[in-house]
Amino acid sequence: MTQVPKFTKIQELIYELPIERVMKKDVVRVSPETSMTELKEVLKVNRISGVPVLDGSQLVGIISIEDLIKALVEGDVQAPVGKRMTTRMITVRENESVVEAVKKFAQFKVGRLLVVNDQGQLTGILTGGDITRGLLEAISLDYHAEEISRYRAKHIFEDITSDQTSLILRYKVHGKDFKKGGNASSKIKRALGRLGGIPEEIRRVAICAYEAEMNLIIHADDGGELIAEMRPDVIRIRAIDRGPGIPDVDQAMSPGFSTAPNWIRELGFGAGMGLMNIKKCADSMRLESTLGMGTELEIVVYLRQESGEEQNSEKSKAQEPA
Amino acid sequence: MRLLKEIIEKLDLEAVASSGLTDRPVVAGYAADLLSCAMKSAKRDYLWITLQSHLNVVAVGSLLNLAGIVITEGNRPDQETIARADEVGITLMVTPKTTYTVVGELTHLGVKGES
Numbered sequence: 001m002t003q004v005p006k007f008t009k010i011q012e013l014i015y016e017l018p019i020e021r022v023m024k025k026d027v028v029r030v031s032p033e034t035s036m037t038e039l040k041e042v043l044k045v046n047r048i049s050g051v052p053v054l055d056g057s058q059l060v061g062i063i064s065i066e067d068l069i070k071a072l073v074e075g076d077v078q079a080p081v082g083k084r085m086t087t088r089m090i091t092v093r094e095n096e097s098v099v100e101a102v103k104k105f106a107q108f109k110v111g112r113l114l115v116v117n118d119q120g121q122l123t124g125i126l127t128g129g130d131i132t133r134g135l136l137e138a139i140s141l142d143y144h145a146e147e148i149s150r151y152r153a154k155h156i157f158e159d160i161t162s163d164q165t166s167l168i169l170r171y172k173v174h175g176k177d178f179k180k181g182g183n184a185s186s187k188i189k190r191a192l193g194r195l196g197g198i199p200e201e202i203r204r205v206a207i208c209a210y211e212a213e214m215n216l217i218i219h220a221d222d223g224g225e226l227i228a229e230m231r232p233d234v235i236r237i238r239a240i241d242r243g244p245g246i247p248d249v250d251q252a253m254s255p256g257f258s259t260a261p262n263w264i265r266e267l268g269f270g271a272g273m274g275l276m277n278i279k280k281c282a283d284s285m286r287l288e289s290t291l292g293m294g295t296e297l298e299i300v301v302y303l304r305q306e307s308g309e310e311q312n313s314e315k316s317k318a319q320e321p322a
Numbered sequence: 323m324r325l326l327k328e329i330i331e332k333l334d335l336e337a338v339a340s341s342g343l344t345d346r347p348v349v350a351g352y353a354a355d356l357l358s359c360a361m362k363s364a365k366r367d368y369l370w371i372t373l374q375s376h377l378n379v380v381a382v383g384s385l386l387n388l389a390g391i392v393i394t395e396g397n398r399p400d401q402e403t404i405a406r407a408d409e410v411g412i413t414l415m416v417t418p419k420t421t422y423t424v425v426g427e428l429t430h431l432g433v434k435g436e437s
Contacts, residue, residue: 179402182381186410189385199366206385207361214357268374273358280362 013138019101020094022134023115023124029054030063032082036071039063039081050112052122053085059122061085062114091116094123098134101126154196157232167195167230173216173239175223178267185209188228188237195230201303204281205235208299211274212239215297218260218269219244224294237299246289253279253287323347324433326390329369330415333427335392338399339407339414348389349437351428353421357382364388369433371424375399375416383412390414394421 028046030039032055042051043065050064063085071077071084091114092101101113105128115124157165169191171184189206197205209228216224216239224241246252252259253275260270278285282299289295327344330337337344352364353371357378364370366387372379375397383391390413393399398416399407407414417424 179377181378182385186381186384203366203386210361210381210385211358267376267378268355268357268372269378271356271358273356273362277358277362 010135010139013135014099014102015097017098017134017138018095019092019098019115019126020124021138022098022130023094023126024130025124027052027122027125029122030081031055032060032080032085034081036068036077036079036081036084040068040077043068052089052114052125053081054122057121059089059114059116059120061087062089062112064111089114092126093118098131101131150194150196153194156195165231167191169228169230171213171226171228173213173220173223173226175217175220177217177223181214181217182210183213184226185213188226191228192230192235198304201301205237205301207281208278208285208301209237211278212237212297212299214269215239215274216241218264220295233303235301235303237301239297239299240294242294243292245291245293245295246287247291249287249289252289323349324431326369326413329428329431329433332431333392333417333419333424335415335417337413337415339404340390340411341413343411343413344390346389348433350435351425351433352435353425355421361386365437367437369428371421371428373397373421375403377403377406379403380407380410380412380414383407384410388412392417392424394419394424 028042028048028051030042030051030053032053034042043049050062052059053061053063061082063081067084067086071079076084090104090108090110092104094115094117104113111127113126114122115126117123156167169188171187173184174180185206188209189202192202192205209226213226216226220241221244222242224239227238227240229236251257255276256272258270258272264270275287278299281301283302284300286298287295324347325344326346326348329335329348330344347367348369349367350365351369351371352360354360354363355372355374357374360370360372360382364386367389368386369389369392370383371392371394373394375393376399379391379393380403392415394417396416396418399414404414
């Protein structure tokens, strides 16, 4: 069985980010005629540990602080850079993803990579530090965008004012379509998360919505509609169908009672616990049914007003799968 | 507290979906094959042990933010179920062992029935 690997954000970015986004573009360079003494000044002034060597626009080598130290030891500081430089140049292309650079750092154990364009001209230089900084910036940009969109969603009720504002989400639920079971409730759960709900309340709403959704799938021949009305202080979920209706509502409400056929029970449904679960999680519920006509279930969950727990809720949401 | 990856290793489970998300804590365990029972009793960061392997276990896992789902007795989820679990980030694990055996081993590792 094939496994689809799950990537972390960093892994994703390493593959997505092109090298040109993280490399240093203003490259300090020297010519082959530069003396090693002059090189020392260039490295010192720019606080860098290596530079590419260019003859005109042609890249001919790279020289680093290590080469300088060797020249000092050997008393060869008057030599031109061209004599002491390394001509083995490890390059990467600017449009490759950062992962290619990571591979080359690991393979060649060098401190810096020369970045070239498709024509082979030097366009930048890349160190491990550049990659780290580039990744951190990209993550914080993403994080910021996410924060802004959450912030906007959260303040929808403050931005749009009326005597009573509510957001209504309607979902069509198809009868006996178990493959889609939980889709509508997942979306309701996510919406409530975006609106800044507290985890415990999100959990209660999710359980109510899921059980109501599954009831439509299991029992209503033509399916039905799941409607979530969200207000700053209360969530009202309604599950409406056109039949077959419940013969005895009191009996349906008793724990363990179920009319689900065997094939549905084998899937793990029909435990006779659904309405009990809803009752436990909801602040109030109302079930009305007419045999042969249809059923309407209304669930109400009150929300606490925003409090100091907001931070906590932000934190736990961040850990949720997207 | 045990991490999911430790449990996978110690119990020799095979992660078939979201196998890269096992660096998370497991606060407790729950076992049942009725989805509404899991809905009622399993909570965030719980490990759920069941022999059900169809798509709806992923919905329950995702709605409750479970740490993962162990599918027992050699039942294997189909591709669609695995794809959904990968999409929502729920780790699915399979094992030929029975639910009873898995629960026994988890208890031995110190994973309790309640957090």
